[in-house]
Amino acid sequence: xxxxxxxxxxxxxxxxxxxxxxxxxxxxxxxxxxxxxxxxxxxxxxxxxxxxxxxxxxxxxxxxxxxxxxxxxxxxxxxxxxxxxxxx
Amino acid sequence: xxxxxxxxxxxxxxxxxxxxxxxxxxxxxxxxxxxxxxxxxxxxxxxxxxxxxxxxxxxxxxxxxxxxxxxxxxxxxxxxxxxxxxxxxxxxxxxxxxxxxxxxxxx
Numbered sequence: 001x002x003x004x005x006x007x008x009x010x011x012x013x014x015x016x017x018x019x020x021x022x023x024x025x026x027x028x029x030x031x032x033x034x035x036x037x038x039x040x041x042x043x044x045x046x047x048x049x050x051x052x053x054x055x056x057x058x059x060x061x062x063x064x065x066x067x068x069x070x071x072x073x074x075x076x077x078x079x080x081x082x083x084x085x086x087x088x
Numbered sequence: 089x090x091x092x093x094x095x096x097x098x099x100x101x102x103x104x105x106x107x108x109x110x111x112x113x114x115x116x117x118x119x120x121x122x123x124x125x126x127x128x129x130x131x132x133x134x135x136x137x138x139x140x141x142x143x144x145x146x147x148x149x150x151x152x153x154x155x156x157x158x159x160x161x162x163x164x165x166x167x168x169x170x171x172x173x174x175x176x177x178x179x180x181x182x183x184x185x186x187x188x189x190x191x192x193x194x195x
Contacts, residue, residue, distance in 0.1 A: 008122060016119035023127055031134050035141065037188055041181045042145040048180075052153050055175030057183070065180050069187050 044068035146177050 012020070048064035057065065154169035155162075162170070 012119045012122060013116055016116075016123045020123050020126060024130065027130060027134055031138070033185075033189070033192070034138050037181060037185045038138070038141045038145055040184050040188065041177065042149065044184065045145075045149050045177055045180050049149075049153065049173075049176055052150075052169050052173045052176065055172040055179075057176055057179045061176075061180075062183065065183055066187055069184050070191070073188075073191055 040069055040072065043072070142181075146174055149177060150174060 044065045047068050048061050150170050150173035153173050154166050
């Protein structure tokens, strides 16, 4: 693999630059979602899974995990709204 | 991931030009090569970062649920518990991924 430095990058033609841009944007978005999912799973697993009997999620655990995520997102939205309604 | 020219710079497959729609100017081969190297590099970095985060979360959670009295090696029960715990974690991951993406798309 050849060295990749800013000098090399600046020599790319426009078509390639825009293709790379699209790729980076897509992958960044995907990576953000993946990071969030892992964080949410970590948080909700701690809250909802208290013992390990087998490798399956039972009904109760499944509901708990699902509610955990959705109430967290509700909280997040509520906080954003609260902050937006603050007098400037 | 439809990516213009990606991985097909050398084959002779006819490109879709019959409609007369102008395709973007063909990128020069050196640029294409650099692009492909970058794409490989970036994909690998992202995969490594994701895997690291997952391994850390799995280790922490399953250690807490399965290892109560650390002995000189993992017992059979501890091994089984770690297997089951990992399976549970991945099922939770998939469930959360599905629900989260559904919520994102709802706006």
